[in-house]
Amino acid sequence: MADRYQSWGRYPAATQTASRIAWRSDPLPIGNAPARDYLPFGNGRSYGDSCLNDGGALLDMRGLDRFLGFDPATGILRCEAGILLAEIIDFALPQGWFPPVTPGTKFVTVGGAIANDVHGKNHHVAGTFGRHVRRLLLARSDGIRLWCSPAENAELFAATIGGLGLTGAILVAEITLKRVASPNLAVETIRYGSLDAFFALSSESDRDYEYTVAWVDCLARGKALGRGLFMRGNHAAPTTRERPAAPRRRLAVPIEMPVPVVNALSVRAFNATYWGKAAARRQAVQHYDPFFYPLDAIHGWNRIYGRKGFMQYQCVVPEAGGNEAMREILDRVAAAREGSFLTILKRFGDVPSPGLMSFPRPGLTITLDFPNRGVSTFALLDRLDDVVRTAGGAVYPAKDARMSGDSFRLYFPRWRTFARHIDPRFSSSFWRRVTAEAEVPS
Amino acid sequence: MRKALIVGATSAIAEHVARLFAADGDRLALLARDADRLAAIADDLRVRGAAQVETLVFDATAFDRHAALIDEAAERLGGLDTVVIAHGTLSDQLACQAAFETARRELDINFLSVVSLLTPIANRFEAARAGTIAVISSVAGDRGRQSNYVYGTAKAAVSTFLEGLRNRLHRAGVRVVTIKPGFVDTPMTAGMTKNALYAAPETVAVAIHRAVTKGADVVYAPWFWWPIMTIIKLIPEPVFKRLKL
Ligand SMILES: Cc1cc2nc3c(=O)[nH]c(=O)nc-3n(C[C@H](O)[C@H](O)[C@H](O)COP(=O)(O)OP(=O)(O)OC[C@H]3O[C@@H](n4cnc5c(N)ncnc54)[C@H](O)[C@@H]3O)c2cc1C
Ligand SMILES: NC(=O)c1ccc[n+]([C@@H]2O[C@H](COP(=O)([O-])OP(=O)(O)OC[C@H]3O[C@@H](n4cnc5c(N)ncnc54)[C@H](OP(=O)(O)O)[C@@H]3O)[C@@H](O)[C@H]2O)c1
Numbered sequence: 001m002a003d004r005y006q007s008w009g010r011y012p013a014a015t016q017t018a019s020r021i022a023w024r025s026d027p028l029p030i031g032n033a034p035a036r037d038y039l040p041f042g043n044g045r046s047y048g049d050s051c052l053n054d055g056g057a058l059l060d061m062r063g064l065d066r067f068l069g070f071d072p073a074t075g076i077l078r079c080e081a082g083i084l085l086a087e088i089i090d091f092a093l094p095q096g097w098f099p100p101v102t103p104g105t106k107f108v109t110v111g112g113a114i115a116n117d118v119h120g121k122n123h124h125v126a127g128t129f130g131r132h133v134r135r136l137l138l139a140r141s142d143g144i145r146l147w148c149s150p151a152e153n154a155e156l157f158a159a160t161i162g163g164l165g166l167t168g169a170i171l172v173a174e175i176t177l178k179r180v181a182s183p184n185l186a187v188e189t190i191r192y193g194s195l196d197a198f199f200a201l202s203s204e205s206d207r208d209y210e211y212t213v214a215w216v217d218c219l220a221r222g223k224a225l226g227r228g229l230f231m232r233g234n235h236a237a238p239t240t241r242e243r244p245a246a247p248r249r250r251l252a253v254p255i256e257m258p259v260p261v262v263n264a265l266s267v268r269a270f271n272a273t274y275w276g277k278a279a280a281r282r283q284a285v286q287h288y289d290p291f292f293y294p295l296d297a298i299h300g301w302n303r304i305y306g307r308k309g310f311m312q313y314q315c316v317v318p319e320a321g322g323n324e325a326m327r328e329i330l331d332r333v334a335a336a337r338e339g340s341f342l343t344i345l346k347r348f349g350d351v352p353s354p355g356l357m358s359f360p361r362p363g364l365t366i367t368l369d370f371p372n373r374g375v376s377t378f379a380l381l382d383r384l385d386d387v388v389r390t391a392g393g394a395v396y397p398a399k400d401a402r403m404s405g406d407s408f409r410l411y412f413p414r415w416r417t418f419a420r421h422i423d424p425r426f427s428s429s430f431w432r433r434v435t436a437e438a439e440v441p442s
Numbered sequence: 443m444r445k446a447l448i449v450g451a452t453s454a455i456a457e458h459v460a461r462l463f464a465a466d467g468d469r470l471a472l473l474a475r476d477a478d479r480l481a482a483i484a485d486d487l488r489v490r491g492a493a494q495v496e497t498l499v500f501d502a503t504a505f506d507r508h509a510a511l512i513d514e515a516a517e518r519l520g521g522l523d524t525v526v527i528a529h530g531t532l533s534d535q536l537a538c539q540a541a542f543e544t545a546r547r548e549l550d551i552n553f554l555s556v557v558s559l560l561t562p563i564a565n566r567f568e569a570a571r572a573g574t575i576a577v578i579s580s581v582a583g584d585r586g587r588q589s590n591y592v593y594g595t596a597k598a599a600v601s602t603f604l605e606g607l608r609n610r611l612h613r614a615g616v617r618v619v620t621i622k623p624g625f626v627d628t629p630m631t632a633g634m635t636k637n638a639l640y641a642a643p644e645t646v647a648v649a650i651h652r653a654v655t656k657g658a659d660v661v662y663a664p665w666f667w668w669p670i671m672t673i674i675k676l677i678p679e680p681v682f683k684r685l686k687l
Binding site (some may be wrong): 066 | 454476478479482485486489490532630632
């Protein structure tokens, strides 16, 4: 597939060579026909340029999709790093185990989940994916292989979790899965009318519900600013009588749309209808697939944004002052009339992230997406960065294609310490962009 | 539960067939030339549910070792009822044209090794009056083309050999399945530009698993290669020889 090697936002474009890694016993294909530099590539579910290496080479890790061992008593799984969470679920769920943390798509590799230290709807109880990694086997460009864990090569371990693929190629990981009683979730969806109502619901729910998240009507303004649907859920007991079926058929967007299907009109219609038609409070038992991965039901949905692709923007702001910052962000989005199709709001808990460069930190996190309209989109995102910088927050590299180097270095103050652990032959489009004007220690 | 021997077990297609066997809870003996790769696959198959996984290092052209390896595999599994043969190399046609030694080596790997393996296996299954043999041939054997006729020759020979073997073993209740994949996206085709005709190795593996389970004589994988090859075979030779294929 020629277009495999792009990011999920399909922006920016990058030209790079790629070699597929099929065997963990093989040396990394570095040296025989040397490229400028190398970057592991998982499954391209990052949105911006953190999984791209324009002008260099990619190491496609997806072929490393084997299990090494599984203990059904403890849930400890050893697997190669190119395996998808979807494959782990297919294998482990029938035995009563589930990924301890999962992002909003199951088509990510374990290596990608570690390199971005991903989070899910259970961040407030489980923390990030990296917290459930017991150890990992890292291959460096000089041929050395190192087991890294909190006890062994601990600094390299901390640099590799959230390390954006720059510290070497993860070949194997050992992770602890989570025991679940059934494939279903007991879910409650509550319609709420304002940002304050979100904060109240979040405080009330985070103690008793493992998964909490809100979908926000990004076009509501004034007193209704921040209104949306709050979803909270727990893994259901096996005894529930309802047996929701797994989705049977996957729809697909087979080709790129000539013009973005997402425009001001469709965003308005979608957001207004979705909020408007929702019941005030609804309880249901839901299969895990539509609960965790609603977007996975439409294969290739990123193509609806057309040729220029789209931008995601996810930031976190500290709890103190977070209320005002969120208000300001939503206000600036609504005022710009750029329209975010899906806007997600969640409170991160205070479980510490294990990575030097992990994005999640205590506070409020919001995710927005915008069709790439060029200058106006970039200008809006810069205005959002102003809010995040003032609030002392951060923007998520996994979803970024445009933050300035100054912003990045402010958001990730430990970047200098991190840089010392970067493999000298590894680099990425993202890393070159955010360190272009800085002096990088090596 | 099968007692299956997989030859060329490190092939991308074979590995996916083995995963389907593992999910069925089968006992498996894997033959391939790289011990590290074999070990990685064996661990994976055990996790995926195989009741037993044995590995044996094998070279396709070490003909004199084949019979002993088969005996060893059968002994470790406590019998043998299924064989899948998958190893192969996509020959460099120009190199084969330039030197007979290269062409001969390609024929050894892709054709003669199959004869060397299937001679003792066929006798074993015929005596037991049971068993299933599935071998990966190729659509490339259906017609000779300038771009890869040495490889095509080997695969045509494999297909013909299997046809005869099927005819012989039918009476004994032994099934012989010829698998003819089209283009498959595996390390074998790493250097080639992929188009819409390329199938994933998983897809071909599902077809092989189905053929082994339900029985079939000749299977094109994916199925659409059957009409394609039927038409290509119908092109008269005076026309075909002028085509640049
Ligand atoms: C619909 C959707 C929903 C999402 N929801 C969330 C969410 O809720 N929470 C969240 O945190 N993220 C979310 N994401 C982002 C996604 O989880 C991350 O971008 C993830 O890292 C993608 O994994 P991947 O395997 O596709 O890796 P890629 O995107 O291909 O690569 C990501 C990074 O991992 C590195 N990498 C990949 N494999 C290896 C390896 N073997 N060794 C070393 N480095 C490696 C790459 O170099 C790159 O830096 C979402 C994405 C989508 C498309
Ligand atoms: N890919 C296609 O488009 C395609 C199309 C039609 C038919 N086929 C056939 O499908 C079968 C499987 O191929 P694949 O596509 O899965 O390719 P693959 O992954 O490259 O597998 C080829 C296998 O053959 C093994 N092999 C090569 N030479 C050998 C030797 N001398 N001794 C022992 N083993 C040897 C290789 O072992 P190592 O791992 O040790 O290298 C490898 O396991 C082959 O018979 C091929 O001809 C493929």
